[in-house]
Amino acid sequence: MAADSPAAAYAAQICTHLASIFSTPTSTRPPLTVLIEEIAAAHRRAGKIFVYGVGREGLMMKALCMRLFHLGLSAHCVFDMTTPPISSADLLIASAGPGGFSTVDAICGVARSTGARVVVLTAQPDSESEALKLATVVAQIPAQTMADDRKGDGERALLPMGSVYEGALFVVFEMVVYELMEVLGRSPDEIRARHTNLE
Numbered sequence: 001m002a003a004d005s006p007a008a009a010y011a012a013q014i015c016t017h018l019a020s021i022f023s024t025p026t027s028t029r030p031p032l033t034v035l036i037e038e039i040a041a042a043h044r045r046a047g048k049i050f051v052y053g054v055g056r057e058g059l060m061m062k063a064l065c066m067r068l069f070h071l072g073l074s075a076h077c078v079f080d081m082t083t084p085p086i087s088s089a090d091l092l093i094a095s096a097g098p099g100g101f102s103t104v105d106a107i108c109g110v111a112r113s114t115g116a117r118v119v120v121l122t123a124q125p126d127s128e129s130e131a132l133k134l135a136t137v138v139a140q141i142p143a144q145t146m147a148d149d150r151k152g153d154g155e156r157a158l159l160p161m162g163s164v165y166e167g168a169l170f171v172v173f174e175m176v177v178y179e180l181m182e183v184l185g186r187s188p189d190e191i192r193a194r195h196t197n198l199e
Contacts, residue, residue, distance in 0.1 A: 013158055014167070021168045024142040027125050031139035035093070035176045038119050038137065040183050042091040043073055047116075050086055052078040052107050053095035056162060060169035061095055067177045070191045071184060078107055088115030095121045097145040097165040100129020108134040123165050143168045 028034075042049050049068055053061040061077070068075035076083045078092075086092065092111040096104045099122055108131040111118050120135040123145045132138055143165040159167065181191070 018167050018171055021143045026140040026142050028138050028140040031121055031141055031172050032175050034119060034137055034139040036179050038091055045089050047089035047091055048074040048076060050076050050078055050092045054101050054103060056166045057095040057097055060166055064173040070194045071180055071186050086111050086114050086116050090116040092116055093119045096131050097123050097162055099124035099127025100131050105130035141165060141168050
């Protein structure tokens with residue numbers, strides 16, 4: 001890579017921006033704490049864990065699901081062909097960065113109707129969305145989404161639309177996995193052994 005490449009400067013700006021999200025005050029309990037507690041509790045009651053999000057948020061949720069599986073948990077992405085039914089012992093973790101999406105609202109409704117616990121991650125905890133009303137617990141990630149990406153001075157953002165929120169999801173999920181390794185007593189070798197060999 002050329003010495004004058006802007007990649008290092010871009011990376012530094014992005015990482016600094018994402019790090020600042022986790023020192024911003026929130027109106028809810030921290031997402032790291034909420035997720036560790038809820039996932040560990042679901043495991044203790046032999047519950048399954050389901051994840052759901054749309055678009056790029058959905059990709060981050062799938063990344064979390066993969067790591068939960070590597071940790072030895074019964075983890076499933078909503079809409080996968082092998083997703084089992086949800087029940088009262090289970091946990092749904094849904095993301096609605098801008099506050100709400102019609103599919104997130106509907107899936108949270110189904111989960112709550114079975115008695116399952118529902119965690120909704122969002123940047124907009126004061127939204128009037130159905131998902132937030134249905135949630136057992138709401139955890140705020142105070143990052144820019146498409147609900148508020150046009151409040152700047154019109155200058156081109158390095159992280160447009162919902163990229164800040166989506167990046168923050170990835171970071172918080174990596175922290176969750178790191179902490180859960182200790183909570184669940186999982187070793188790196190044990191986790192690695194669950195990685196697919198069909199690649």
